[in-house]
Amino acid sequence: MLVSAKEMLKKAKAGKYAVGQFNINNLEWTKAILLTAQEMNSPVILGVSEGAGKYMCGFRTVAAMSAAMIEDLGITVPVALHLDHGSYEGTKACIDAGFSSVMFDGSHYPIEENVAMTTELVGICGQKGISLEAEVGSIGGEEDGVVGAGECADPDECKAIADLGVTMLAAGIGNIHGKYPDNWAGLSFETLEQVKNKVGDMPLVLHGGTGIPEDMIRKAISLGVAKINVNTECQWAFQAATRQYIEDGKDLKGKGFDPRKLLAPGFEAIRKAVKDKILLFGSDRKA
Numbered sequence: 001m002l003v004s005a006k007e008m009l010k011k012a013k014a015g016k017y018a019v020g021q022f023n024i025n026n027l028e029w030t031k032a033i034l035l036t037a038q039e040m041n042s043p044v045i046l047g048v049s050e051g052a053g054k055y056m057c058g059f060r061t062v063a064a065m066s067a068a069m070i071e072d073l074g075i076t077v078p079v080a081l082h083l084d085h086g087s088y089e090g091t092k093a094c095i096d097a098g099f100s101s102v103m104f105d106g107s108h109y110p111i112e113e114n115v116a117m118t119t120e121l122v123g124i125c126g127q128k129g130i131s132l133e134a135e136v137g138s139i140g141g142e143e144d145g146v147v148g149a150g151e152c153a154d155p156d157e158c159k160a161i162a163d164l165g166v167t168m169l170a171a172g173i174g175n176i177h178g179k180y181p182d183n184w185a186g187l188s189f190e191t192l193e194q195v196k197n198k199v200g201d202m203p204l205v206l207h208g209g210t211g212i213p214e215d216m217i218r219k220a221i222s223l224g225v226a227k228i229n230v231n232t233e234c235q236w237a238f239q240a241a242t243r244q245y246i247e248d249g250k251d252l253k254g255k256g257f258d259p260r261k262l263l264a265p266g267f268e269a270i271r272k273a274v275k276d277k278i279l280l281f282g283s284d285r286k287a
């Protein structure tokens with residue numbers, strides 16, 4: 001059964017570890033993440049961008065596949081199915097489709113509009129027991145055509161949004177999606193500390209988990225980050241392993257063309273990437 005992310009993040013915040021959100025793209029991705037979380041006895045969040053949702057036929061297909069997979073694989077660790085960077089319409093569609101968690105990304109609206117839309121969604125999600133993530137200060141990089149410059153969130157705006165009753169808050173602290181440039185200034189712990197002091201017990205979310213040095217991840221967790229999003233790193237792992245399989249000519253040998261064989265190295269590579277992150281975030285044995 002899919003569960004809200006509320007309890008797992010409350011526990012993570014109190015226990016000073018973070019739950020990983022790993023974005024999914026298809027059946028193999030979902031299966032790899034679920035099996036690894038189960039093996040590690042870790043709670044986990046399956047992230048779905050609107051683009052990935054469309055790619056997988058639609059949000060209802062994603063919700064049905066995820067829920068059925070949890071049953072068929074005998075997954076017992078807590079799993080949340082979460083919309084990543086949702087539009088207002090997309091957020092409502094996922095609530096209707098059976099997602100257990102959603103992110104409404106109103107960071108590109110003026111704060112008053114972000115507040116108005118988030119307020120409405122707090123009401124709807126509260127009634128249905130769905131966790132709601134909000135964002136203040138856009139995350140840099142490009143995701144599904146939304147480009148942000150990696151700005152730092154205004155701590156007062158964070159408090160305004162947190163006070164609406166959202167479950168968790170993504171605050172921009174200089175993090176970006178995808179590869180970090182060589183001249184990246186690093187995370188702004190000063191901003192993170194200010195935000196933490198304003199929002200109290202609210203679990204904070206760190207986007208752009210790919211490529212952040214391990215010591216920065218640990219420090220961010222110590223300052224209240226309880227959810228960390230990882231997407232690109234699993235894609236790179238899948239790509240490198242698949243490339244190796246083809247370059248080694250394994251698809252040309254015997255039944256190496258069988259998609260179940262061809263996709264297997266990439267699948268195992270995702271499992272390893274997820275396992276490493278779960279260990280780094282400290283969510284193993286916390287289910």
Ligand code: 13P
Binds near residue numbers: 023207210231232
């Ligand atoms: P990365 O692709 O940089 O890991 O970021 C993932 C993310 O933040 C999804 O919201």
